[in-house]
Amino acid sequence: MADADPHIVAKDLTMAYGDFLIQQNLNFEIQRGEVFIIMGGSGCGKSTLLKIMIGLKSPKVGDIYYDGKAYWASPEPEQTQMKRKFGTLFQSGALWSSMTLAENIGLALKQYTDLSDAEILEVASYKLSLVGLAGFEDFYPSEISGGMAKRAGLARGMAMDPDILFFDEPSAGLDPISAKLLDDLILELRDSLGTTVVVVTHELESIFAIGDNCVFLDPVTKTQLATGNPKALRDHSPNYEVRNFLLRGTAPKEANVA
């Protein structure tokens, strides 16, 4: 949090599948070390926005700036360079099923560092222990539960000590306690590593527990309705849709802009 410049900036982002418009005119800033939530109702394009941010799908208009550098305007080698600073946890973990957990974590290290196999294994064990999976190095993804697969996916995302961690619906499919533990883990990692965290979710409890800042995407108007601290938006947003979402559909029609 040393420099005041925002870590990630989205400028005039429009995303579409062919001619089918998903969202347009998205503009938001994410500060270093912040937990940023992308939220909105089902089908509003949250996951698509995440795909654009991690370089899987190109936006129709606009760009994402990392430390002031446009991702999609950069040539491919530089994109690969920038991608190395990202860690991603996919919705189902997306662990490579033909590799053990240690191999899953070690692949990026093997690829991008000169570490020996023994050192890689050591790093993998350490990352697994960070997410509470010490001793599971030689397990295959099919041999562990869904919650464990998510945590292992997080360990893989952290393998390269990323600057930014992306989470796609981290609490989907988890029981309340595991979801809470994962939220705590996200906060702890942010606090101890200073990582910027971007989370796609619509779990209100998570949003309020971990979110510093957020953007609310609306599927009807196809643009963002609000950005800011989720709790502040819940209590004071002038926009009824946003408050209603954050209050589980129980918001009064009149805004309480106190």
Added chain:
Amino acid sequence: MSSATLAADDSAAGTLRVALAGDWLLGHGLPGADPVLDRLRQAPKPASVAFDTGALGDWDTGLVTTLIHIHKSAEANSVQVDASGLPEGARKLIDLAFAVKEREGARRSEECKSLLQQVGEGTLEVLEGGRELLAFTGELVLSVGRYLRGKATYLRSDVFLHIQEAGADAFPIVSLISFLIGAIFAFVGVMQLNLFGAGIFTANLVALAMVREMSAIMTGIIMAGRTGAAYAAQIGTMKVNEEVDALSTLGINPMDFLVTPRVIALILMLPLLALYASLMGILGGMIVGLVMLDVSLVQYVQQTISAVGLNSLFGGLFKALIYGILVALAGCQQGMACGSSAMAVGQCTTQAVVRGIVLIVVSASVLTIIYINLGI
């Protein structure tokens, strides 16, 4: 349990009274709502519909769907519905069903396409498929270039695993099929050639057929069904699980990591398997020949050796190499193009096998014409 009945009573002025009695349970021969629906359409229309359910027994979805029918028809004919006579549960369920209006455009209409349109769309699809395969081939060539320059990301152990799966593991099925094909050729050859007293030429027939054509084509088809399908299913499932996306986000090219090792494995293994299949076919033919013909082992072997030139051998192996590329291409391309559901994995696997076999047969014909012109 009493059977369900429905009676429409028109006697009260302006009100159609519908009496529902008995147990209204799905699958127990419910009466339709037709008497009520017919009455609602006839003039003079009643002002409202009311229900008597004093004798109604058990009920489930069967009752509610009938009531929804009546409701809709009443609405269409602008007749009031007085639901107060219905059981409270049923009334709430009906309210719930009507609470959210049907979204416009959500209901799919069955569209009947003309034959011409279907043929046109089918043709466009085939062309699109060909274009995709070409584009994929281009990407594969680029990936091979990265391999040659040592810039590709892959696991060496993966390549060996694929080589084992596409090579040694295929031995039993390839042995069985090629042995039997050789034996069948020999049977046919012995029967026909003995008519001219030229039974010994069975050895030529079997050896040439196996080495030049059959071993490559049979191995190709076996591998399309066995390994091409496996490639499509593996990569397709990885796609569904976002595993392919996970590779991309690490800056690892999925072509380099997933596709090229598989293609390399098949390119290396198919010619070797075809060579082995030729041997098995000749062996099968020999056993039949020795049993049915009056020749010695040495004679048969001599005849076989004299029949097969190096041209034939390398011609056959080159064909196998081409089939290997085609099978791997079809399998991997379908896997990478797979949609994101279990259904899509099934479809891409089927397509991989179908395309693999079509490509093999088409290229076999083309290659044979080329060989004839080159005099091989």
